[in-house]
Amino acid sequence: MLAQNRFILLVVVGAVLAIVSLSLQFLNLIPTTPIGEDRSLHTLDGGVRVGLGKSRKRVIPVPHTNAPEPDPITEAYDYCNTPNRSEQAWEGHSLVDYKLLSVQVMIRHGDRYPLYFIPKTKRPAIDCTLSPSRNPSHPQLSSFISHMGLGGQGHWESPLSSVPRLPSHSNCEMGELTQTGVVQHLRNGQLLRQAYKRHKLLPSDWSARQVWVETTGKSRTLQSGLALLYGFLPDFDWTKLSVHHQWSTLFCSSACDCPARNRFLEDEQRRQYRLRVANSELEKTYTDMARTLGLPTRQLRAANPIDSLLCHLCHGLSFPCVPAGDNGSGGCLTPAQFAVIRRQQLEDEVDRRRVGLYHKYALLAMYPYLNRTAAKMERVAKGNEAGRRPRAGGEEVFTLSSAHDVTMAPLLSALGLEEARFPRFAARVVFELWKSPLATHGQQKKGRGKGERWKVADGELFIRVLYNGQDVTFHTTFCRSHDRHGAQPLCPLSNFLSFVRRDMFRVLNATSYQEACYKRPG
Numbered sequence: 001m002l003a004q005n006r007f008i009l010l011v012v013v014g015a016v017l018a019i020v021s022l023s024l025q026f027l028n029l030i031p032t033t034p035i036g037e038d039r040s041l042h043t044l045d046g047g048v049r050v051g052l053g054k055s056r057k058r059v060i061p062v063p064h065t066n067a068p069e070p071d072p073i074t075e076a077y078d079y080c081n082t083p084n085r086s087e088q089a090w091e092g093h094s095l096v097d098y099k100l101l102s103v104q105v106m107i108r109h110g111d112r113y114p115l116y117f118i119p120k121t122k123r124p125a126i127d128c129t130l131s132p133s134r135n136p137s138h139p140q141l142s143s144f145i146s147h148m149g150l151g152g153q154g155h156w157e158s159p160l161s162s163v164p165r166l167p168s169h170s171n172c173e174m175g176e177l178t179q180t181g182v183v184q185h186l187r188n189g190q191l192l193r194q195a196y197k198r199h200k201l202l203p204s205d206w207s208a209r210q211v212w213v214e215t216t217g218k219s220r221t222l223q224s225g226l227a228l229l230y231g232f233l234p235d236f237d238w239t240k241l242s243v244h245h246q247w248s249t250l251f252c253s254s255a256c257d258c259p260a261r262n263r264f265l266e267d268e269q270r271r272q273y274r275l276r277v278a279n280s281e282l283e284k285t286y287t288d289m290a291r292t293l294g295l296p297t298r299q300l301r302a303a304n305p306i307d308s309l310l311c312h313l314c315h316g317l318s319f320p321c322v323p324a325g326d327n328g329s330g331g332c333l334t335p336a337q338f339a340v341i342r343r344q345q346l347e348d349e350v351d352r353r354r355v356g357l358y359h360k361y362a363l364l365a366m367y368p369y370l371n372r373t374a375a376k377m378e379r380v381a382k383g384n385e386a387g388r389r390p391r392a393g394g395e396e397v398f399t400l401s402s403a404h405d406v407t408m409a410p411l412l413s414a415l416g417l418e419e420a421r422f423p424r425f426a427a428r429v430v431f432e433l434w435k436s437p438l439a440t441h442g443q444q445k446k447g448r449g450k451g452e453r454w455k456v457a458d459g460e461l462f463i464r465v466l467y468n469g470q471d472v473t474f475h476t477t478f479c480r481s482h483d484r485h486g487a488q489p490l491c492p493l494s495n496f497l498s499f500v501r502r503d504m505f506r507v508l509n510a511t512s513y514q515e516a517c518y519k520r521p522g
């Protein structure tokens with residue numbers, strides 16, 4: 001009897017811990033930049049391009065306006081990504097005469113309705129139907145809506161054909177994409193269209209194999225992907241489009257099994273839990289909030305109030321209130337309480353980087369995606385080798401992966417972009433593959449053996465990585481130490497390839513994914 005009770009207690013405690021840590025990990029919304037350290041990410045472009053001289057566009061250094069003390073409320077607005085201002089986008093910028101061979105984009109879905117509700121409060125009143133006359137709107141919104149009506153002509157990998165292609169509820173459902181979310185991605189698509197127009201990335205009669213679109217089965221990712229695609233290729237031909245399904249939020253296809261990855265995540269969640277319970281200000285804030293609402297503290301915590309409060313903030317709604325009741329309940333949740341929770345999340349990000357468990361998790365989580373990304377680049381590059389006839393129908397030159405924060409946050413960490421901000425709504429990571437004019441004109445060195453052929457072509461290929469329009473290439477692990485003021489101002493593709501094929505496992509004391517995943521804990 002005693003043993004049985006103990007067992008039940010253990011199960012209950014375990015379940016509560018799991019829920020708390022999972023939701024914390026999912027909702028860890030804080031932009032990650034400690035003061036001062038994010039400067040480099042933002043000022044990079046001016047620095048790089050000025051030295052190049054020959055670039056086509058004049059370089060305007062990105063202005064720096066970060067206050068020394070990041071105010072959690074200001075940071076939260078940044079996370080909302082309200083589509084009301086023009087944005088800097090450095091996609092498509094390179095050296096003169098370099099040829100853009102391919103672009104691979106990962107996005108986080110746009111603004112969505114909360115996934116959790118705060119008990120006893122009214123749900124935020126947000127309309128998820130689309131209406132071009134409601135703000136925020138977009139010039140392409142009404143043509144987008146009618147184009148989605150023709151979606152039956154596309155090819156949908158199961159189970160995507162049954163997912164709605166537009167948000168449609170006048171009272172949003174949980175997690176539903178809002179009009180703001182649609183507009184954010186129409187804008188992203190339009191930005192990329194402008195950025196790549198002069199590079200003629202896709203011919204106007206692009207073929208089915210040149211465009212690859214993949215998404216998880218959630219309506220918000222599928223709809224976000226379609227909005228970006230529409231902004232990028234307005235009125236695209238549905239019959240050429242196949243939309244592929246990724247069942248895992250890690251986009252790991254058939255290589256998802258990795259026991260070591262799960263162990264790192266569990267250890268990371270324990271770290272996160274310990275840090276949180278050690279924060280007495282946070283504990284007191286949750287207690288105060290729970291008292292206001294007349295709830296047990298545990299129930300409030302499990303309801304992830306930050307998710308719902310962010311939605312209020314992003315949509316200009318005041319924080320929820322409840323009428324006065326027993327036990328001193330009654331009143332409103334306050335921005336000050338919100339700020340305490342977010343400040344703790346900021347501390348958590350700093351601690352996460354210091355401990356490094358999350359980085360190890362992220363390397364293993366994102367290897368399958370990075371391996372696919374690298375393989376695609378190689379395929380496109382080989383198809384473009386001098387003297388080789390282009391394949392009929394062309395190569396995959398544009399890839400779109402429509403994903404979640406739990407996809408993009410580990411991607412940034414795996415690339416070594418630990419200082420990057422936590423992915424806001426409609427965040428984007430872009431990989432560009434470039435070829436030097438030397439290679440394009442086919443002036444290859446003579447007298448090589450067959451085996452060396454690829455090596456030389458490889459030396460003429462370059463990668464750029466961008467996060468929300470900022471060039472972060474030289475902040476990645478694989479190009480951080482590249483001398484960009486030397487002979488080669490771009491990051492060689494070979495750096496990325498050896499990172500993915502071998503070097504990224506060094507942190508894990510291994511030389512391959514298999515070895516790292518199945519290593520016994522030491």
Ligand SMILES: *[C@@H]1O[C@H](CO)[C@@H](O)[C@H](O)[C@H]1NC(C)=O
Nearest residue numbers: 077080082083084085314316
């Ligand atoms: C955009 O919206 C945000 C959030 O509502 C607001 O703080 C900001 O001032 C707005 N910016 C412009 C340029 O209107």
Ligand SMILES: *[C@@H]1O[C@H](CO)[C@@H](O)[C@H](O)[C@H]1NC(C)=O
Nearest residue numbers: 255367368371372374375513
């Ligand atoms: C990595 O990509 C290669 C193709 O370049 C493929 O053969 C291999 O199976 C992939 N490995 C994993 C673990 O995904």
Ligand SMILES: *[C@@H]1O[C@H](CO)[C@@H](O)[C@H](O)[C@H]1NC(C)=O
Nearest residue numbers: 506507508509510519521522
């Ligand atoms: C890596 O392996 C070496 C030797 O086997 C060991 O001394 C070291 O502690 C290991 N490092 C990690 C991070 O596991």
